[in-house]
Amino acid sequence: MSTFIVFTRESTQDQEALDTYMNLVGPTLEGHTVNVLSSYGALETLEGEEPEGAVIVEFPTKAAARAWYDSPAYQQVVQYRFKGAKYRALMVDGN
Structure with missing residues (x-):
């Protein structure tokens, strides 16, 4: 059964830290079976x-x-997200 992680960015606190996170997060997905369904789309x-x-x-x-x-x-990189913005992260089981 698929599992989804949904991240919502509620408010930006430190743009520089958030930019650092955005630049570093991609490589943390390497070696994992993951499908990015939506990334900051409309x-x-x-x-x-x-x-x-x-x-x-x-x-x-x-x-x-x-x-x-x-x-x-990811735990090394996520610290920049924690500093950069207030997020909500949910893990949801698929059907």
């Missing part, structure tokens, strides 16, 4: 407050999603 908010942007990535399993998210490579 969005339309149907309910709630509109985020600045959203990213949706698909992994083949929950274990695969956790393997990437918990990997040393």
